[in-house]
Amino acid sequence: MCGILFGIQKQDAKSCQVYEKTWSTLQELNARRGPSAQDIHKITIAGNEPRGAETDNSQLEFYGAVLHLRGDTVTRQPHVSKSGNVLIWNGEIFDGIFVDHHQNDGRVLMDQLEAISDQGEKEHTKAFLDIMAKIEGPYAFVYFHASSSKIYFGRDCLGRRSLLWHRTIKEGTEGEIASLPFILTSVGYSTFRSDLLALEEVPADGIYSLRLGSEGEKLIARYPWVSSISDQSNTTECEYSMKLPFGRVNDHIPTEDELSDLFPEDIKFDQAHPEIVPPVTDDMKKAISGMIAVLGDSVRRRVQDIPRTGLPHDARVGILFSGGLDCLCLAAMADRFLPEGEAIDLLNVGFENPRSVKAKAAEEALALKRQKRLGLAAANSSTGSQTSRAQDSKYNVPDRITGYESLAELKRIAPRRHWNFVEVNVPFEEATAQRSEILERIAPLETVMDLSIAMAFWFASRGIGYIKNEQNEMIPYTSQAKVLLSGLGADEQLGGYSRHKEQFKVASWGGLIHELQLDLDRISTRNLGRDDRIISDHGKEARYPFLGANVVQFLSSLRVDLKVDLRYPRGVGEKILLRHVARELGFTRASSHWKRAVQFGARTAKMTDSGRSEIGQQVVDRGE
Incomplete structure (x- = not known):
């Protein structure tokens, strides 16, 4: 388990002040998810090219917090390769890619990604998706591929790990375009605390990519999960997709012969x-x-x-x-x-x-009155009373x-x-x-x-x-x-x-x-x-x-x-x-x-007399 935090921000004084305050809060929250180790990696980009020097352009920040649950020792992240690729990984690889119990699965995944890193952009995208589709286990991740200047991110096909995004988008000629700042985080907070954040869950319907472009705009693409080979070949949304590791629910309607012996009428x-x-x-x-x-x-x-x-x-x-x-x-x-x-x-x-306790007390009082009316009050022995008190906790x-x-x-x-x-x-x-x-x-x-x-x-x-x-x-x-x-x-x-x-x-x-x-x-x-x-x-x-x-x-x-x-x-x-x-x-x-x-x-529902019909409504009273 880890905390993932990633951001792209233009380096100008006006926008940095609000962004840095938001980033600091998100960093603290993600650190709670990964108390074993935390680290940060920054890359400054000018135009389409990642550079190590300061410029007036955009900066990529990668923050990873680690909860040590795999491998012999704590492995810090983000994982950064010699070629400049960066991975922050929040997940468990239970199958699909072999991970020895002495190894860290994020490190093993990074090694697999490095093996395909020098391929051309299209070939790399397909190879990358093939690797991710093999993984059995819950995950959310952010991966920067330096040579193509693309950020890949997403959740597993069931969405077992949280990943939120803050984005401002508009439609472009090639699809959705995100304006800066752009943030991905495992955990967030309500909009009433921030002038910046408008967080949504990243859909678990595919893996997404963000192409780093100039002038603060980034093109978003989605590579969807599909349920069959035929769906995969007919996908028109993008060039590549991934096959789900399970099929759709069996839609066979049981026949009378299949059901004939299952429901004898004489059994109660x-x-x-x-x-x-x-x-x-x-x-x-x-x-x-x-x-x-x-x-x-x-x-x-x-x-x-x-x-x-x-x-x-x-x-x-x-x-x-x-x-x-x-x-x-x-x-x-x-x-x-x-x-x-x-x-x-x-x-x-x-x-x-309190509502349940109050209702139970009233019910017991009514039952006692009935007992007294029927002359049964003496039946409560001391042992019985003690048992009742224990049970009425x-x-x-x-x-x-x-x-x-x-x-x-x-x-x-x-x-x-x-x-x-x-x-x-x-x-x-x-x-x-x-x-x-x-x-x-x-x-x-x-x-x-x-x-x-x-x-x-x-x-x-x-x-x-x-x-x-x-x-x-x-x-x-x-x-x-x-x-x-x-x-x-x-x-x-x-x-x-x-x-x-x-x-x-x-x-x-x-x-x-x-x-x-x-x-x-x-x-x-x-x-x-x-x-x-x-x-x-x-x-x-x-x-x-x-x-x-x-x-x-x-x-x-x-x-x-x-x-x-x-x-x-x-x-x-x-x-x-x-x-x-x-x-x-x-x-x-x-x-x-x-x-x-x-x-x-557990009796957390309706803990007070107010809001009895609010089950599907937004919580507007934040207890302040």
Whole structure:
């Protein structure tokens, strides 16, 4: 994980003052993402030619902040070659290009780029895109190719790493032209703090280039991701494109023969009887074994070879742990691939929500009145009262309850693993105090829903909370894990949201398939950039095993009813494949857990009585 910051600015006194203030703030924010090392490299250009001497023209600034997660030693960046090429890299290469566990992947990538550096411009562009298309893993990058005076930049095809740009554009004869200043950054801040910044997320729809020209104007080009060879050859937008590492969602509509044995009318399903499961056909058995194989491989690649930077007993891997189906399967997989004596942190966050506490108190008062009216008040023994008080803790949110249930199942199937169940408890006052800062980190996404989700992830990834010691006492604990596994991507691909249910009701299997494809297409704009900016603010890196290229390809190729069968009730049909996987891994109770959005599970949604209908609206009150 790294912080990327790149800027092009004309060297005149009037524009430099505002730019330098903005640059300084962005540099501080990016340094939080990469606390291990930071460095800067500057190039002054005159016309089209990079030069080392001062001129009255433009200056390129490259700043890289490094979080050490690959290789034996900290490798500083930007990476600068003898030929003048510059790379700042924020990513992980899990496959496609071989990286030994002793090596730094940014350095390995730079070596690959140097091998093609002296080719002609067109040949170089094609060779460069071929290299980038091979990479399996999340990334954002900026690369300056000196001989062609071009800046290449972009995000991976799923947008798993954040990259924002500030640009002022106009249409030219050859396409979009950007005027200076031009800025690329991993993290930004709201426009109300700056006279300069108007940040947007760089779309994850391709890799972009910026040709350095004269008079402060730069021509922008895009090299798109395409889903098939035919799309690649028919691309008219530009000369080159890259093939996606996975296909489109299988659009086969299940036939009656394929579905005939899957829905016996005489079986009743409910949360009280999770042992009652849908029949498992031969096709489903193959899907289950295939899913366990590809998801296991994806987890393995994301937890192996993480350098140990703290004390020997510190956990290197944490899991954003609500106790739900997705994170529980990831925990079981991580247990398979980490050394037996090593701890894994399960980060479970709960918020003090005054509205929820008030509503619960009123509900309990009403229940007590009813008991007294029925003469049952004496039934509350001292033991029962103590249990009630423990259960009525203001942090006993739905995800805390589910988390402890799932922890018990984890301990049963993996008793030798040391599971640190970290209770991250967030008082209302602290949540309120951090609200403005969190809102800054999610910019330019600033809706009420973005904020409520981001608050849960920001506090969870910070990892400050409590764990139980061997005497079952709660003691303060701060997670040192730098890699955090997230289950994001499971609901989008396996039909876990209520909108999938609605589409199935309205348009049957065809509507469901359409919605699954839509979710995959827009995942970069809805979730990933925001989550990366939030989690990385603590010098942590989120990794998404459900979004590994092999996992996405496997799930996209499956027949839809093998992933999700919404003829079944809630807790059975959505993510039906993952529920079968959970049972195969030994989780009986958790296999029937319902989907609960993080803002409701951790109770960050609607923390006050105001703004009850603001979920999709911009946040205008910044808590000042």
